[in-house]
Amino acid sequence: MQKGAKEMHQALYRKYRPAVFSDVVGQEQITSVLRYQVMEGRTSHAYLFCGSRGTGKTTCAKILAKAVNCLHPEGGNPCCACENCLAIEKGATSDVLEMDAASNTGVDYIRDIKDAVMYAPAMLKSRVYIIDEVHMLSDGAFNALLKTLEEPPSNVVFILATTEMQKVPATILSRCQHFEFRRISSAVIAERLQYIAGKEDVRLTDDAAYQIARSAQGGMRDAISLFELCSANGQEVNAERVEELSGGSGRKTAEETVRAILRKDGKRIFEIVASTYESNGDLGVFWQELIGYYRDMLVYKTVKGMPPAELQKNILDLTEVEFEQLRELAEPFRYETLLYHSSVLDEALYSVSGRGSAAGRASAEMTLLRLTVDSLGTDQTALLSRIAKLEDRLNSGELGSRRAEEPTKNPTEDAGKKPTEEPTESKQKEQIAVDPSAKPKKPVEFPDFADVLHAYMNSEPGVASFLSSSKAYRLGEKEVCVTVENSFALKMLESRKAQEALERIFRNTENMDVRVTFQITDHPDDTTDILQELNGLQG
Structure with missing residues (x-):
């Protein structure tokens, strides 16, 4: 490189890619098993790493390739200092081959691998073939790979990686050790981002770190790439900056x-x-x-x-x-x-x-x-929501019985008036014989209207929805007035003969033979206004 020339920038997700199993975060259930296998010399001939993108499949595959060939492994981790580890890291050996199955789907590529595995490694202890997106292989390619996976040479390791395990044939799955890579939690990703931000001397707020982590949906690579984009101007990375560049709200x-x-x-x-x-x-x-x-x-x-x-x-x-x-x-x-x-x-x-x-x-x-x-809303979930609100109002007593209190007489009102004479026996009989259908002085709210409404909803849910906030008031022994919110609701109720249906329900469920009328009110929740309107109806 010429003097004064700048070194080419390396993407942060590559710069901070883990080099040993101990550096891999969020996948301890996998790295612990792989380290044990390396330490005990019990590595398998074929692995299948599956999981969503950016969760560490390819990273662990490359670490495993170094670990099985490392001259001085340390606790299951590659030393990253011997000639084998350095050759693999620099890509200076043909014994570790990484292939993208999305680009090489044909059977010819697999046949080339099948022919090459018959030869001893050129410089390493084992040949390692890493096949990414293996589910993209054609049927012929899978068939060609099948026999090699079943009886491979002792110095060959296959590491297959995929994001769609369901597309991999069962015959391939049964010949591999299967590892499921989980989505990495937002807390772990945010912690890793703060570590990288510290190394890069970039100020990253906690809110921004969590927002980036959630946007990545469990993928560490996506999170690091988004952080690099947000920090490109060298300024503090905050939640507003992340929102602006990520396209989310x-x-x-x-x-x-x-x-x-x-x-x-x-x-x-x-x-x-x-x-x-x-x-x-x-x-x-x-x-x-x-x-x-x-x-x-x-x-x-x-x-x-x-x-x-x-x-x-x-x-x-x-x-x-x-x-x-x-x-x-x-x-x-x-x-x-x-x-x-x-x-x-x-x-x-x-x-x-x-x-x-x-x-x-x-x-x-x-x-x-x-x-x-x-x-x-008139579908089932909407009706359930409204019924639940009615139940809350019932439980709180809002729809409970409200008895009109008799006004307390002022003793001074009778001052100057002639004393009333005691009722005779004949007058008492006349009072008893008063028509029972006579209207009371004040309308009284009907306490069990919720039961009537529930029965109506079972038969006519679409029409009953217009009565969700209604109340019923008794204007006498033979008449019940039901409040509705507006003229549109009234027209809908009248067009579907809601009056007759409610009268029938009153007879069947409440044993009451009454006439139902409707009254529009602009304040369905204001009991005082409703009572005033109904009093006006009575004259």
Whole structure:
């Protein structure tokens, strides 16, 4: 290299690729077995490493190739100092061959390997063949490899790697030692990123490290590559920087969206979607993050008996601050409501996905607005959500019996009035004979309307949804008035003959022969206003 010439940059994931088993993080269940086999001289002739991308399959394959050929292994690890280890690291030996099966799918390449294994290694103790993405081989190539795997020479080791084990023939699987590489936890990835950041003299915030780790979905290589991209300008890597370069909207945006849904804040929902769309963010990624947030809330509501620290770390994979924010938002939701919202979001995923799509933006806005009004959903999960809310109102006494209190008389009211005469026996009989259908002075809320509504939902769930927030009031022995939210709901109820159906249910379930009427009210939750309206009906 000429004097003053700069050394070519090496990608961080290659620069910090583990050289020994002890440096591999997140796969201790595999590296411990491989180290033991090397120490005891009991290595297999064929291995199959499978798992998602970036979890260490190729890295462990290269370390194993050095370990079986190392002249001075140390505790199952290669020494990385002997001539064999150095030759393998530099790629200066033909005895270790790494082949990409995605590019070399034909049977001819496997036949070349089959012919080469018959010869002794040129300079190492063993020949090692690393075949990546082995599931891409053709049927003919697999058949050609089969006999070699079954009876290989003693100085040959095959290491097959794949991300799709289900595509590997069973005849190949049965001839290999199978190792399943797990996704690496976010905490382990974040710790590794902080280690690399320290070595590279880059400031990396904890929030950014966790956000990068979650974006990588268990892949260390993807995480390191994203960190290198975010640190390319030499400045601090924070959560905003990661969000900007990764194309995602971040967990914070998903949290704000859930908060807006909980508060039924349509204005804020439009602002969030507009901000994501106008910043050229991927609406599909935003939607997946929102679905993931609902998943976390469902997990929290489902496993409340688990110790919070264990739930936070092992199941939800969140920081303490994120866990507290999740707890705050999840508490007000009913479990049934979370299931309903999750199903709606999942159904809309296809229509929302697509960067820069105006149709996707509209679909996202309409779907989120739908989640703020439960009465807009008529499927089973929506009805279960609304029934659960009714049960909560019943348990809290909100729909319980409310008896109208008689006004207390002021003693001074009778001052100056003539004393009333004592009722005679004939007058008492007249009072007893009063018509029982006479209306009471004040309407009284019917306490068991929830049972009537539940029976109506079983027969007409679509129409009954318009009565989810309704209340029933007795205007006398023969009349019940049911409140509805608006004129549209009233028209729907009348068109489906809801009045006759409710009268029939009152007869069958409550043993009451009454006439049902409907009254529109703009304040379904304000008992005082409802009573005033019904009093007006009575004149």
